[in-house]
Amino acid sequence: MKDHHVIICSDLHLCHRDWYGPTGEERLKEWLFAMEKTYVNSPYSHVFMLGDYSLDFWAWDIKGCYLNEGKSYTARFIKEFASRLPAPYQMLAGNHEQYGEEKWQELTGNSRKWAKKVGGWLFIGCDNFAGNLDPTEHSDGTYTPTDLAFIKEQMELYPDTPAILLSHWFELTKEPQEFFDFLQKEKRITLLFCGHDHLNKITDLSEYGAEVSIYHDGNYSYTGKPQEQLWGFCELTLSEEGVAVQYIEPATTLPHDPALHHEERISNIRFFKRRF
Numbered sequence: 001m002k003d004h005h006v007i008i009c010s011d012l013h014l015c016h017r018d019w020y021g022p023t024g025e026e027r028l029k030e031w032l033f034a035m036e037k038t039y040v041n042s043p044y045s046h047v048f049m050l051g052d053y054s055l056d057f058w059a060w061d062i063k064g065c066y067l068n069e070g071k072s073y074t075a076r077f078i079k080e081f082a083s084r085l086p087a088p089y090q091m092l093a094g095n096h097e098q099y100g101e102e103k104w105q106e107l108t109g110n111s112r113k114w115a116k117k118v119g120g121w122l123f124i125g126c127d128n129f130a131g132n133l134d135p136t137e138h139s140d141g142t143y144t145p146t147d148l149a150f151i152k153e154q155m156e157l158y159p160d161t162p163a164i165l166l167s168h169w170f171e172l173t174k175e176p177q178e179f180f181d182f183l184q185k186e187k188r189i190t191l192l193f194c195g196h197d198h199l200n201k202i203t204d205l206s207e208y209g210a211e212v213s214i215y216h217d218g219n220y221s222y223t224g225k226p227q228e229q230l231w232g233f234c235e236l237t238l239s240e241e242g243v244a245v246q247y248i249e250p251a252t253t254l255p256h257d258p259a260l261h262h263e264e265r266i267s268n269i270r271f272f273k274r275r276f
């Protein structure tokens with residue numbers, strides 16, 4: 001297996017709100033430009049997106065635009081941005097995309113949960129906000145614990161293949177001990193990825209009894225500490241030995257107060273060794 005690159009990103013939030021100056025459209029244009037530039041420097045075969053492309057069902061302030069006006073920013077995000085990516089992509093729903101299975105497939109072309117083998121690795125997309133779909137009221141999503149039966153079923157279809165779990169979020173206080181026991185026992189699972197908190201950090205699950213980590217894939221919208229951590233996405237290098245991950249923050253200058261500026265930065269560089 002030769003080295004193989006994929007990209008993981010989330011929390012892009014094309015919606016009726018702006019952050020740090022530019023409009024959502026200007027911000028997403030920057031994202032697309034940065035994704036293209038990364039592709040030229042280091043071609044990737046696939047993009048996995050972990051949710052929150054919109055605020056279509058937003059419970060706050062002026063509320064989401066899908067129930068109020070029938071406007072889907074998720075659909076706009078796909079048409080104007082995702083469809084222009086230089087590589088194939090797959091999308092998980094976030095807690096702001098409560099579209100039921102049928103509508104989700106119509107919008108994205110993929111199910112709300114899926115598995116895809118890329119570069120000799122199995123990526124399993126978990127649907128952890130599967131409660132109260134197709135709602136008639138605005139809400140911020142309903143968490144459902146990770147579907148272990150689905151993961152086991154997919155892993156059986158791809159024997160001897162190392163796996164990476166993806167989800168918009170893993171709410172550790174809402175997962176049963178069985179989840180952590182499964183991660184500890186199933187050595188083919190090398191690493192987990194999530195978004196949702198908009199941070200780029202690594203959560204070690206050893207205190208829960210699982211010697212495995214969750215890599216948080218940052219955001220391309222907003223963060224509580226914009227001077228320290230701004231927009232970005234994860235680049236993975238897959239090999240026989242394991243997965244190397246780094247967070248790419250493209251060079252940015254924004255008319256925020258105080259202004260936000262940094263050159264391209266690479267952070268949280270980590271290698272996760274195969275566990276079997």
Ligand SMILES: [Fe+2]
Nearest residue numbers: 052094095196
């Ligand atoms: Fe979220």
